[in-house]
Amino acid sequence: MVILFLFPWLVGFFIFLLCPILASFYLSFTKYDILKKPVWVGLDNYIYLFSDPIFWKSLKVTFSFAFITLPLSIIFGIIFAVLLNQKIKGLSIYRTCFYLPSIIPIVANSIVWLWIFRGDEGGLFNNFLSKVNITGPLWFSDPKWAMFPLIIMSLWSIGNSVLIYLAGLQNIPGSLYEAAEIDGAGSLHKFFLITIPMLTPTIFFNLIIGIISVFQYFVPAYIMTSGGPEYATTFYSLYAYQTAFEDFKLGYASAMAWILFGIVVFFTWLAFKGLANKIFYQGK
Helix, strand or coil, X not given: CHHHHHHHHHHHXXXXXXXXXXXXXXXXXXXXXXXXXXXXXXXXXXXXXXXXXXXXHHHHHHHHHHHHHHHHHHHHHXXXXXXXXXXXXXXXXXXXXXXXXXXXXXXXXXXXXXXXCCCCCCCHHXXXXXXXXXXXXXHHHCCCCCHHHHHHHHHHCCHHHHHHHHHHHHCCCHHHXXXXXXXXXXXXXXXXXXXXXXXXXXXXXXXXXXHHHHCCCCHHXXXXXXXXXXXXXXXXXXXXXXXXXXXXXXXXXXXXXXXXXXHHHHHHXXXXXXXXXXXXXXXX
């Protein structure tokens, strides 16, 4: 009877998840352009990756974005969650405002931020800078600045992680803070000696989710820059997409996908290996 209820899910899992995964693994060892049958080439796709200059550029862009965005999203997420955990008037409005950007469709978000960081005087941010006699850069046309709006946009949409941090904060027993106040602890002492240690399971969860998502960053870069200028915003996932559906090198793109899978697994394992023993669980 249980199998009967699971059968629709099993069918969907087999057709839409397991089969594509196995197919991409097979195609990663072939030369395939949709129009012709796959031709087995062995490890040629993987070997060619290491001599592909755009592959290395996309890795550099992705790692740079990840190592900047992920720590900042954790830091700002905790700070905003602590602020939204205070007992102040109109708190529900503030919480809604912080969470709202994360539920706006990412395409709409991208178009809005594309307008904000337009390089001419019609751009909202450059228009603001001109009021104080500062000439803003050509954001998406300058390789030195093209990444900056994408980082700002990603930090603007951290409402989901803020909500999770807020739930973790509300799970911390108030008696711990009361005992610390009796002992004369100040706000900073309570934050670093109580809040952060008790929040480590939530931080660890958001870290793992962040690692998985940040290495797959795609839609904003695709809509706003298409990887330019000069490959300055060619993220790994974007390059894999362009290789597959613009250059029709599906075998090569499949090899890139499995390399990305290995990168995500490695950093996830690294997080578990390095931080799992430093997580404080209340039940222990």
